[in-house]
Amino acid sequence: MDTVDAGPRLGRLVAALVGVLSVLAAVAVGHLVGGLIDPTASPVIAVGNSVRDLTPPSVTEWAIANLGDAKKALVFAGVGVMLLVVGVVAGLLSRRRPWPGMALAAAVGLAGLLSVLDQPSVPAAGALAPAAGLVAGVAVFYWLHTTATRTRTAAATPVTTVTPVDTAGGRLDATSRRRFLWTSAGVVVGAGAAGGAGELLAGRNDATASRAAVGELVPRSPAPPIPSGADFAAEGTPRFLTANRDFYRVDTALLSVPQVRAEDWLLRIHGMVEDTRTFTFNDIRRRPLVERTITMTCVSNEVGGPYVSTANFVGVPLRDLLREAGVRSGSDQLFSTSVDGWTAGTPVDAAMDPTRGALLAIGMNGEPLPVEHGFPARMVIPGLYGFVSATKWVVDMELTTFDAKEAYWRKRDWGVKAPIRTQSRIDAPRAFATVARGKVTIAGISWAQTIGIAKVEVRVDGGPWQTAELATEVNSQTWRMWRTDVGLGPGTHRAEVRATDRRGSTQPQDRIPPIPDGATGWHSTTFTVR
Numbered sequence: 001m002d003t004v005d006a007g008p009r010l011g012r013l014v015a016a017l018v019g020v021l022s023v024l025a026a027v028a029v030g031h032l033v034g035g036l037i038d039p040t041a042s043p044v045i046a047v048g049n050s051v052r053d054l055t056p057p058s059v060t061e062w063a064i065a066n067l068g069d070a071k072k073a074l075v076f077a078g079v080g081v082m083l084l085v086v087g088v089v090a091g092l093l094s095r096r097r098p099w100p101g102m103a104l105a106a107a108v109g110l111a112g113l114l115s116v117l118d119q120p121s122v123p124a125a126g127a128l129a130p131a132a133g134l135v136a137g138v139a140v141f142y143w144l145h146t147t148a149t150r151t152r153t154a155a156a157t158p159v160t161t162v163t164p165v166d167t168a169g170g171r172l173d174a175t176s177r178r179r180f181l182w183t184s185a186g187v188v189v190g191a192g193a194a195g196g197a198g199e200l201l202a203g204r205n206d207a208t209a210s211r212a213a214v215g216e217l218v219p220r221s222p223a224p225p226i227p228s229g230a231d232f233a234a235e236g237t238p239r240f241l242t243a244n245r246d247f248y249r250v251d252t253a254l255l256s257v258p259q260v261r262a263e264d265w266l267l268r269i270h271g272m273v274e275d276t277r278t279f280t281f282n283d284i285r286r287r288p289l290v291e292r293t294i295t296m297t298c299v300s301n302e303v304g305g306p307y308v309s310t311a312n313f314v315g316v317p318l319r320d321l322l323r324e325a326g327v328r329s330g331s332d333q334l335f336s337t338s339v340d341g342w343t344a345g346t347p348v349d350a351a352m353d354p355t356r357g358a359l360l361a362i363g364m365n366g367e368p369l370p371v372e373h374g375f376p377a378r379m380v381i382p383g384l385y386g387f388v389s390a391t392k393w394v395v396d397m398e399l400t401t402f403d404a405k406e407a408y409w410r411k412r413d414w415g416v417k418a419p420i421r422t423q424s425r426i427d428a429p430r431a432f433a434t435v436a437r438g439k440v441t442i443a444g445i446s447w448a449q450t451i452g453i454a455k456v457e458v459r460v461d462g463g464p465w466q467t468a469e470l471a472t473e474v475n476s477q478t479w480r481m482w483r484t485d486v487g488l489g490p491g492t493h494r495a496e497v498r499a500t501d502r503r504g505s506t507q508p509q510d511r512i513p514p515i516p517d518g519a520t521g522w523h524s525t526t527f528t529v530r
């Protein structure tokens, strides 16, 4: 068969190497140019983000909620494997001529380009990053391919045109092999240098220094001090205020946390308003700052889950900013966008409600917002799940209607309006713990933001409900701790909890999963008494 078209032919290994190294060069050059222009334009980040956006929402939401730091590694590994496969295929398609592989490399480069263009937050110039990567990939492919075939041809000269060597894959003589390997090594070193430089350049706009320069944010009206009886931490509940480093984190910024310097930050309020208003960070921090103690909750929190935390947020009332812009009647949705293009749709009523106390926050527990929690500024609205209210790195607020625009998670089938559901959780004893017999302390948290908790009840092994002691209430926008003692004999026991809010509604028993607007059901814990 090979007699018909018996040109020089690359061995499989060499061909695959040509493909993989070109992909490596493309990615590295894309990353370098991305670092120069905008780190989010790097094809690695953009393709990763496109993969995230195209993944079924249930999978993304599960991964966001459950994988912690492994998400990033997972997405990168996924993209890496994809690219490796593309490289190998491109190489194998091109054992005789470079064109099929170059065409495939170009097609993948174009896909990278589309992916970058598809990310709403990447500036138009960002397209240069995947474009440069594409050119580099195709060029390196051609270069390595000609190096390999040139040496292959030289090696082939002494043999007859049709030989078993050709069918089995060409073999390079020692000199040619050395030349090819040196060229390959050069590509690896060059790609490493370009990728590393891209990484350094991306880090030059790091927000850490800007955050440190913000200094102390002193609220004109501080939150009342947390009373000493507000938690039962000694008996196993969380502390009332969650330390910033322990505060739960949920966002789609899996691959790179947005880095926005305070001095570059601008917030625009526009749409159905009397006057479009723009605020700088200094405009905000020079206003009389308020501090509010608020418990935030994620809609994807399972019954008994960890996505609930409390902090003292410092900022300005969102209501004041919106009133200055002048919300026109008919607007029912506050559509907010973060610098990375994530969006949330909040009911205007909730944002404007003076008793609810929505904030544009710039501080958290006595510090500027941590970068992962939205530095320089985020929204915090008590009583609504984060996905409809808590936009981090917020740069744009448009007054519009729910009919006109759909935010990120709503497009992915989550609820439209999402008030936090009343919940309670057992923290002690821990699940499957072994405790001493006699008096067993059962303790935990409960929350019914904006309404307040009226009562928490516990029962063990399906027995009668017993009313728990409630910790001192801080305000109706925060969680409330509870505890109770039960006398239990040896064996395995199962405790259940249910909370009743100030309007008199008690948590329903039936488990409903988080999608689309929050989990319900009683939390239970099984433990052993010695």
Ligand SMILES: Nc1nc2c(c(=O)[nH]1)N[C@H]1C(S)=C(S)[C@@H](COP(=O)(O)O)O[C@H]1N2
Pocket: 247, 248, 249, 250, 251, 252, 253, 296, 297, 298, 299, 338, 339, 340, 342, 372, 373, 374, 385, 386, 387, 390, 391, 392, 393
């Ligand atoms: N820019 C941006 N803001 C965001 C999100 C996001 O993915 N991107 N996630 C929201 C969700 S779902 C929640 S629950 C809260 C979590 O805030 P935290 O990470 O500070 O706890 O942020 C909200 N704000």
Ligand SMILES: [Mo]
Pocket: 250, 297, 298, 299, 300, 385, 386, 387
């Ligand atoms: Mo969330």
